[in-house]
Amino acid sequence: MLLRGLPTRTIWPTPEGDAVLTLDQRVLPHRVETVRIATLADAVDAIREMTVRGAPLIGVTAAYGLALAARNDPRDAALEQAARRLEAARPTAVNLAWAVRRTLEHAMARPPGERAAAAWTYAGRMADDDVATNDAIGRHGLELLRGLVGRKRGQTLQVLTHCNAGWLATVDWGTALAPVYRAQTEGLPVHVWVDETRPRNQGASLTAFELREQGIAHTVVADNAGGHLMQSGRVDAVIVGCDRVTAHGDVANKIGTYLKALAAHDNGVPFYVAMPLSTLDRTLADGATEVPIEERSAREVTHLTGRSADGAMVEVQLVPEGTAAANPAFDVTPARLVTALITERGTVPATAQAIATLAE
Amino acid sequence: MLLRGLPTRTIWPTPEGDAVLTLDQRVLPHRVETVRIATLADAVDAIREMTVRGAPLIGVTAAYGLALAARNDPRDAALEQAARRLEAARPTAVNLAWAVRRTLEHAMARPPGERAAAAWTYAGRMADDDVATNDAIGRHGLELLRGLVGRKRGQTLQVLTHCNAGWLATVDWGTALAPVYRAQTEGLPVHVWVDETRPRNQGASLTAFELREQGIAHTVVADNAGGHLMQSGRVDAVIVGCDRVTAHGDVANKIGTYLKALAAHDNGVPFYVAMPLSTLDRTLADGATEVPIEERSAREVTHLTGRSADGAMVEVQLVPEGTAAANPAFDVTPARLVTALITERGTVPATAQAIATLAE
Numbered sequence: 001m002l003l004r005g006l007p008t009r010t011i012w013p014t015p016e017g018d019a020v021l022t023l024d025q026r027v028l029p030h031r032v033e034t035v036r037i038a039t040l041a042d043a044v045d046a047i048r049e050m051t052v053r054g055a056p057l058i059g060v061t062a063a064y065g066l067a068l069a070a071r072n073d074p075r076d077a078a079l080e081q082a083a084r085r086l087e088a089a090r091p092t093a094v095n096l097a098w099a100v101r102r103t104l105e106h107a108m109a110r111p112p113g114e115r116a117a118a119a120w121t122y123a124g125r126m127a128d129d130d131v132a133t134n135d136a137i138g139r140h141g142l143e144l145l146r147g148l149v150g151r152k153r154g155q156t157l158q159v160l161t162h163c164n165a166g167w168l169a170t171v172d173w174g175t176a177l178a179p180v181y182r183a184q185t186e187g188l189p190v191h192v193w194v195d196e197t198r199p200r201n202q203g204a205s206l207t208a209f210e211l212r213e214q215g216i217a218h219t220v221v222a223d224n225a226g227g228h229l230m231q232s233g234r235v236d237a238v239i240v241g242c243d244r245v246t247a248h249g250d251v252a253n254k255i256g257t258y259l260k261a262l263a264a265h266d267n268g269v270p271f272y273v274a275m276p277l278s279t280l281d282r283t284l285a286d287g288a289t290e291v292p293i294e295e296r297s298a299r300e301v302t303h304l305t306g307r308s309a310d311g312a313m314v315e316v317q318l319v320p321e322g323t324a325a326a327n328p329a330f331d332v333t334p335a336r337l338v339t340a341l342i343t344e345r346g347t348v349p350a351t352a353q354a355i356a357t358l359a360e
Numbered sequence: 361m362l363l364r365g366l367p368t369r370t371i372w373p374t375p376e377g378d379a380v381l382t383l384d385q386r387v388l389p390h391r392v393e394t395v396r397i398a399t400l401a402d403a404v405d406a407i408r409e410m411t412v413r414g415a416p417l418i419g420v421t422a423a424y425g426l427a428l429a430a431r432n433d434p435r436d437a438a439l440e441q442a443a444r445r446l447e448a449a450r451p452t453a454v455n456l457a458w459a460v461r462r463t464l465e466h467a468m469a470r471p472p473g474e475r476a477a478a479a480w481t482y483a484g485r486m487a488d489d490d491v492a493t494n495d496a497i498g499r500h501g502l503e504l505l506r507g508l509v510g511r512k513r514g515q516t517l518q519v520l521t522h523c524n525a526g527w528l529a530t531v532d533w534g535t536a537l538a539p540v541y542r543a544q545t546e547g548l549p550v551h552v553w554v555d556e557t558r559p560r561n562q563g564a565s566l567t568a569f570e571l572r573e574q575g576i577a578h579t580v581v582a583d584n585a586g587g588h589l590m591q592s593g594r595v596d597a598v599i600v601g602c603d604r605v606t607a608h609g610d611v612a613n614k615i616g617t618y619l620k621a622l623a624a625h626d627n628g629v630p631f632y633v634a635m636p637l638s639t640l641d642r643t644l645a646d647g648a649t650e651v652p653i654e655e656r657s658a659r660e661v662t663h664l665t666g667r668s669a670d671g672a673m674v675e676v677q678l679v680p681e682g683t684a685a686a687n688p689a690f691d692v693t694p695a696r697l698v699t700a701l702i703t704e705r706g707t708v709p710a711t712a713q714a715i716a717t718l719a720e
Contacts, residue, residue: 029680193686196661196678198558198582204662204678212680220685222558222661224583224616228691231618231648256584258591262622288591301556301582302564304664306676314674316666318556318564320389320572325580326553331588 001167001174001181002213003032009172010057011064011127017120020064024051025168029209030307037061040069040082047089047096050200054169055243055279056134059099060127062086066103067119074112079104092252092294092330093243094281099126127171133276134173136344141179141239142186144272144340144347148236149188156217157183158236160193160226163254164206165241165274175274176239177210179342184216192218193229197254199300199327223256227263238264239272239342245280249335249350250287255328261337270339273350277343277358285352287332294329301325361527361534361541362573363392369532370417371424371487377480380424384411385528389569390667397421400429400442407449407456410560414529415603415639416494419459420487422446426463427479434472439464451652452612452690453603454641459486487531493636494533496704501539501599502546504632504700504707508596509548516577517543518596520553520586523614524566525601525634535634536599537570539702544576552578553589557614559660559687583616587623598624599632599702605640609695609710610647615688621697630699633710637703637718645712647692654689661685 001008003023011022019038026049027033035051037043043065046052052061069082083104087097106122107115149157159180166174173181183190192211197203204220211218221229229235238260244252251257251273264271284290302325305315319325338350348354361368363383371382379398386409387393395411397403403425406412412421429442443464447457466482467475509517525536533541543550552571557563564580571578581589589595598620604612611617611633624631644650662685665675679685698710708714 030677196558198556198584201678204683205680208683209680212683218684220661220679220683222583222615222687224558224614224619224691225686225688227618227622228615228653228688229686231692254584255582255588258587259584259619259623262587262626263619266622293588301580304666304676304678306664306678308674308676314668314676316664316668316674316676317390318561318664318666319580320565320569323564323568323572323580324578326585326589327582328585328588331584332591 001172001210010168011052011060011171013124022046022052022061023168025053025206026051027313029205030313037064038068040065040072040085043068044085044089047086053202054164055093055095055241056130056170056175056276058090058093059095059278060123060130060171062096063099063103063123063126066100066107067116067123070107070116070119074115076108079107079115090294091292095278098278130171131173133344134170134175134178137175137274137276137342138173138178138182140347141272141274141342142182144342145179145183145188145190145237152236156189156191158191158193158234160195160229160235160238160260161207162195162203162240162257162260163197164202166207166210168206168210169241175241175276178274179239180216181214184214190216192216193226193235194218194220195223195226195256196220197256198223226260230263230267230269235269237270237272239274242273242275242279243330244291245273245275245341246284246287246290247282247355248285248352249338249341249355251333251338252287252291252330253333255331258331258333261333265337271337273338273341275341275343277345280355288334291332296327296329298325298327301327361532361570370528371412371420371531373484382406382412382421383528385413385566386411387673389565390673397424398428400425400432400445403428404445404449407446414524415453415455415601416490416530416535416636418450418453419455419638420483420490420531422456423459423463423483423486426460426467427476427483430467430476430479434475436468439467439475450654452654455638458638490531491533493704494530494535494538497535497634497636497702498533498538498542500707501632501634501702502542504702505539505543505548505550505597512596516549516551518551518553518594520555520589520595520598520620521567522555522563522600522617522620523557524562526567526570528566528570529601535601535636538634539599540576541574544574550576552576553586553595554578554580555583555586555616556580557616558583586620590623590627590629595629597630597632599634602633602635602639603690604651605633605635605701606644606647606650607642607715608645608712609698609701609715611693611698612647612651612690613693615691618691618693621693625697631697633698633701635701635703637705640715648694651692656687656689658685658687661687
């Protein structure tokens, strides 16, 4: 997508091939800075500290991380250990384990001396595949939006999204926002309600930033507002991304997604989940009891960093001194609240039967 | 309730009787400051700027404001105009109009020369009545909590609340938190999940502050977290306040309340609304279409003020420069999602029939 008017991916190898560069998503939207990932430790840190975030992007970052680890020590034990470190960096998104295991398998099939180069190439291919996947999700999602536009008789289509499942969460295009970007290309008028997405504010900072860069109309709202917007008829569809989808169609995604799904259901608003197949975890059935939910630092709730009037990044405290906070980072939306899953292979209902028909 | 260990109301007349003093709720929890309200304009500003907030407290503040206006000009036209200015300061909470109209009626029944004194005395009585009302709500709510504690076999009762419907929203005790304070007095172990309540963070700043001052265990969470907490069995009851309840039992309250009611309903968690009868608007039936919803400044969403590391209050920007935001301040929870209304006359179902039995 466009960054300062230029087509840009969120992760790309240096010309020398000695590292990958990525955007530091912790300082967006106030500063655009790149971060260099040259070692396994760099990759683990970038994932854990959320320099990169978004299930597809952390998968690709981890693949590159494994390739960088192989340059240092390509032996089986070392690579296995590197894989485990990468997988442990964030527990909820299944794409991370998926990408790491695939890259590991690909590298291990070769003699140690060839593994680093093979993994590097494979990570690059995975990045390209992500772009193709999201492009396909965008096309399938566009059909859903077209169906809704028909009923609106030329009025602007109102899409609500939670967190950031856009360009910045992937290598390019995004998952949940891919249909919106495609709609723009096709000339369908779309406006996006952007949940700010506390506590890390990925909506207010990242989604607002990337929609702005692409010139798509949008309005930021507090996470509390979505129910009221739906009640008052101001939302035509909710589209979100996902971090892990079970074989039964339960959807783990950013904390608060479940609340929006409940509101959509209560108001007859379609609730779509953009799901690359890499996010499907066929080993799990019941999302609410089986998906591990990452508990992040209380400080993400009690403190917040923004840009002060003089342009400096300042962290401020929001609660009384010493106040305890809990910070579950994801929740699970039961399949019964999901209107459909938009995958790269087409749109399917969130049922075990339909999901089973999606080939591996 | 206790403030720095001393029993304190949120609004009180000066010893000279020339003004009322109140806590500046815009700077809590980081600073404890009082604000002097000596004129009608002071009262209107305090309500509009949310120096005072909470449906019951703004009602009492407005009553004092009318009394102060009567000192300046006690004639019919002047008092009517003062009443309209006060009512227009915030549109959603019906207690404001209720308190203003009652005080106006009380004053108008007297000759102009006696009106200021009569209104002043009446405002003081209204403050005392609020305390008695909340004390009664606390006693009735306690019975509900006792019923839940029975099932927990000695485990700590987990209550989730949204926004601040505590001491600081009233003259004393609070509405939604009154049962919690009463439980503490009775030795029932209670822990409160505190929704931070974006965009103004009344939970993170005010509810956390007052629970801390009373020594009640609590944990602040992002507004997004409540659904997950309920799904994972960590909430025994939700108790919220309200700004206007219709004759059919629909509840207008702080934006985001509806989302928590949906989650409570979906998880079989009782959802209680603490409702002083002054919050009942018998003239309205359907909340979603009939209650006026205040739209507040976008800046409350795009910017946030907190305490920086060096102790200064700093406002930071959360979104890209120039980003649009919408800020509806309330939403409506349909009666079907409300387990019961806790009033000063007892606990009743949120049905038109039960509400009709509550005498004026």
